[in-house]
Amino acid sequence: MDDFLVFENVSKSFGKVRAAADVSLTIRRGEFFSLLGPSGCGKTTLLRILAGFESPDSGRVLLNGRDITQLAPNERKVNTIFQSYALFPHLTVAQNIAFGPQIAGWPRAQIREEVDKMLHLVQLTDQAHKRPDLLSGGQKQRVAIARALINKPQVLLLDEPLAALDLKLRQRMLIELDLIHDEVGITFVYVTHDQGEAMSLSDRIAVMDKGRIEQIGTPAQIYEAPRTSFVAAFIGDTNFFEGQVVELLGGDYSRLTVEGFPSVECFNDNKLNVGDLVYLSIRPEKFRISRERPEPAPHVNAVQGRVADVIYLGSLTKYWVRVQDYRIAVWRPASRFLLDENPITWNDEVWISWHGDDSFMLERYSESDEKLMEAPPEQVGDPNGHGAAKP
Amino acid sequence: MKRSVIPLLTTLFVLVFFYLPIVVLVVNSFNASRFGGTWEGSTLEWYRMLFRETSVWRALRNTLIIAVGATFASVVLGTTAAFALHRYHTRLQRLHYTLIYTPLVVPEILMGMSLLLFFVAAGFELGLFTIFLAHTTFCISYVAMVVLARLQDFDFSIIEAAQDLGAGWWTTAWRVLLPLLAPGLAAGGLLAFTLSIDDFVITFFVSGPGSTTLPVRIYSMIKHSKNMPMINALSAILLVVTFAAVWGSQRLTKESHA
Ligand SMILES: Nc1ncnc2c1ncn2[C@@H]1O[C@H](COP(=O)(O)OP(=O)(O)OP(=O)(O)O)[C@@H](O)[C@H]1O
Ligand SMILES: [Mg+2]
Numbered sequence: 050m051d052d053f054l055v056f057e058n059v060s061k062s063f064g065k066v067r068a069a070a071d072v073s074l075t076i077r078r079g080e081f082f083s084l085l086g087p088s089g090c091g092k093t094t095l096l097r098i099l100a101g102f103e104s105p106d107s108g109r110v111l112l113n114g115r116d117i118t119q120l121a122p123n124e125r126k127v128n129t130i131f132q133s134y135a136l137f138p139h140l141t142v143a144q145n146i147a148f149g150p151q152i153a154g155w156p157r158a159q160i161r162e163e164v165d166k167m168l169h170l171v172q173l174t175d176q177a178h179k180r181p182d183l184l185s186g187g188q189k190q191r192v193a194i195a196r197a198l199i200n201k202p203q204v205l206l207l208d209e210p211l212a213a214l215d216l217k218l219r220q221r222m223l224i225e226l227d228l229i230h231d232e233v234g235i236t237f238v239y240v241t242h243d244q245g246e247a248m249s250l251s252d253r254i255a256v257m258d259k260g261r262i263e264q265i266g267t268p269a270q271i272y273e274a275p276r277t278s279f280v281a282a283f284i285g286d287t288n289f290f291e292g293q294v295v296e297l298l299g300g301d302y303s304r305l306t307v308e309g310f311p312s313v314e315c316f317n318d319n320k321l322n323v324g325d326l327v328y329l330s331i332r333p334e335k336f337r338i339s340r341e342r343p344e345p346a347p348h349v350n351a352v353q354g355r356v357a358d359v360i361y362l363g364s365l366t367k368y369w370v371r372v373q374d375y376r377i378a379v380w381r382p383a384s385r386f387l388l389d390e391n392p393i394t395w396n397d398e399v400w401i402s403w404h405g406d407d408s409f410m411l412e413r414y415s416e417s418d419e420k421l422m423e424a425p426p427e428q429v430g431d432p433n434g435h436g437a438a439k440p
Numbered sequence: 441m442k443r444s445v446i447p448l449l450t451t452l453f454v455l456v457f458f459y460l461p462i463v464v465l466v467v468n469s470f471n472a473s474r475f476g477g478t479w480e481g482s483t484l485e486w487y488r489m490l491f492r493e494t495s496v497w498r499a500l501r502n503t504l505i506i507a508v509g510a511t512f513a514s515v516v517l518g519t520t521a522a523f524a525l526h527r528y529h530t531r532l533q534r535l536h537y538t539l540i541y542t543p544l545v546v547p548e549i550l551m552g553m554s555l556l557l558f559f560v561a562a563g564f565e566l567g568l569f570t571i572f573l574a575h576t577t578f579c580i581s582y583v584a585m586v587v588l589a590r591l592q593d594f595d596f597s598i599i600e601a602a603q604d605l606g607a608g609w610w611t612t613a614w615r616v617l618l619p620l621l622a623p624g625l626a627a628g629g630l631l632a633f634t635l636s637i638d639d640f641v642i643t644f645f646v647s648g649p650g651s652t653t654l655p656v657r658i659y660s661m662i663k664h665s666k667n668m669p670m671i672n673a674l675s676a677i678l679l680v681v682t683f684a685a686v687w688g689s690q691r692l693t694k695e696s697h698a
Contacts, residue, residue: 102600122603135601139619148615149605200605 052114053078053236054099054204059108061094061260068094069105070260076204076238076253081230083239083247086257087283092240093132095257096206099238100129112203128197129206132213134189136181142192143168143177149200167195170229187218194229204236211246223249244284248272256280274318278411281330288377290329291413294321302348302405305329309373314348314405327410333380335407338368338393339400348405356397368393370401377401462679469672486669496674499657502568506653507636510575515629517576518583519621525584526591543581551578552645559646566648574646575639579632586631590624623692630689634682654678 054076061069068091076082084092097103099110101122109118117125128149137145146167150160168174171191181189190210197205210226211219227250230237241247247254248268256263256271256279264276275281278289292313296304303317307329321327337343343351354372368379379401393399469487473480490496525537543551555574556566564570598620602612640655647656654674661671 100604102603121608122600123606123608127604129601129604131597131601133595133597135595135597137598137601137616148602148607152606152611196605 055111083251091260128202326413333378351402486673514579522587548641552642583628586628
């Protein structure tokens with residue numbers, strides 16, 4: 050039952066561009082699943098393969114246990130909300146919504162009833178007889194949603210549905226989408242390059258880069274325990290330090306060396322061994338910052354530095370602390386009343402500290418491997434037109 | 441600021457040179473004088489004469505048969521050509537574009553001659569059918585250009601949306617593509633129709649005995665100028681019809697842009 054929608058080793062290339070590289074993933078029934086990644090990473094391509102507008106070079110797509118790879122778009126119980134909405138300009142709102150049911154040959158009375166229900170769901174009952182070009186962006190968006198949902202698809206595909214809306218409207222639609230998902234209980238596959246949208250809406254997220262899936266997990270898993278440096282850097286802000294594991298301690302902790310730091314203890318759940326080269330990643334909000342040296346405690350690391358920059362944002366103060374050659378970002382939430390204190394400011398000597406549980410290590414490869422990772426062979430279609438020279 | 445009188449003068453000249461002859465023609469079609477020049481009282485005699493002249497009616501019938509046929513054929517072929525041009529961007533398509541575009545700029549007399557040579561060489565009997573073929577040939581180009589312009593700002597994700605909502609190929613064409621392209625097709629069709637109706641040069645080359653069209657007939661009536669005022673009457677009628685067609689096609693063009 051959990052293998053509701055399955056991508057099996059799906060690959061797709063456009064000329065030399067690999068838009069999907071051996072993608073395998075499983076989406077559960079009723080889930081709000083997001084495909085998240087930078088522009089051009091292949092999100093839309095995966096969605097179009099699912100909708101039937103592209104056919105993969107290899108691999109299969111299964112819906113409810115049935116192989117749908119070769120089915121035409123109109124033969125799939127899957128509906129799409131297009132980035133440009135793609136409403137029919139010659140039909141009214143109500144006629145747009147009724148399009149699918151009419152094609153499917155529902156009885157007239159039932160169509161009218163369902164259209165009314167949908168208009169009500171997306172709060173467009175007053176606009177039912179307007180043409181789409183008279184509607185605002187948010188209203189068009191809701192027509193597109195209603196037009197898709199009325200067909201009771203097994204999966205609803207949304208390709209950056211909020212990208213064309215302004216910030217305020219986007220936040221409102223975000224909440225509405227969430228409510229609609231709860232109400233209809235249909236599986237949503239949501240494409241976005243906006244991590245905020247993905248984090249706030251999704252049950253699970255697949256982070257993509259260059260046609261590959263980098264990590265699949267709940268928003269919290271992806272934020273707190275990214276598995277690759279790409280994910281760590283793409284989701285939220287983080288500080289990276291290069292280090293090396295020197296000792297395995299009890300309780301899944303490891304000791305590592307980071308140049309310019311006293312010895313660092315970090316939680317090690319990636320099963321790294323002594324001698325492994327790693328990136329140590331610490332998110333800015335995980336640090337504590339203080340004038341005095343913090344009390345030593347188990348697994349708590351501390352390092353001294355000088356404040357290089359301060360930005361006061363009200364609810365948050367952002368510090369950049371110079372330690373050796375590093376400029377470390379430290380976010381400090383205003384959880385206490387700040388005016389009483391003697392606030393930390395520019396050029397102050399400070400201590401920053403963090404608990405070993407709050408940082409994570411990602412495997413780093415040797416220098417030459419590192420170059421390979423930055424320019425993988427998939428990136429043949431680079432702007433200079435050179436193929437990636439394999440060393 | 442002092443306004444220049446030059447635009448006003450230009451406008452006046454255009455009005456005088458362009459519309460005055462037309463006005464004279466229309467007025468003369470009601471003039472009782474056989475040679476025009478002086479006004480000798482109003483009459484509908486020329487119109488009456490015109491309606492009795494069977495050769496004119498035969499020519500008109502020929503013209504309409506050809507125009508309707510050429511319009512239909514060129515709308516179908518021109519639209520498919522426009523789709524091909526819009527959809528694919530290969531080197532072959534660039535050649536295709538040039539081939540479609542060329543008839544718009546080639547002198548008519550050249551086209552008429554070459555078509556005549558071709559028909560004769562191919563052993564076609566000159567007549568209605570050859571005129572129909574010739575008209576279709578140049579009308580395709582006009583229709584293709586009009587429809588292509590319409591396709592440039594056509595949002596093809598709408599087609600995908602229709603398929604996504606369960607429509608097959610025919611349903612999509614019928615319920616989405618056709619309604620949205622209809623104004624463009626109608627504009628192209630009207631253009632083809634008017635071009636075909638008043639074409640003289642090409643028709644003159646490729647027509648045969650018994651296939652005289654109206655423009656050719658008018659020409660020969662002028663040449664054997666017995667009945668000048670009758671031609672005035674005919675021209676006045678043609679004028680009204682043409683204006684109506686142009687007005688209609690502009691209405692359609694505007695509507696589709698709104
Ligand atoms: N029809 C196509 N022809 C050629 N290349 C294509 C085509 N569709 C996509 N691509 C290429 O495949 C890659 C992935 O494209 P895709 O549209 O899936 O990216 P995306 O993740 O949706 O990006 P964005 O966030 O910009 O929408 C891109 O490099 C793109 O240029
Ligand atoms: Mg995209």
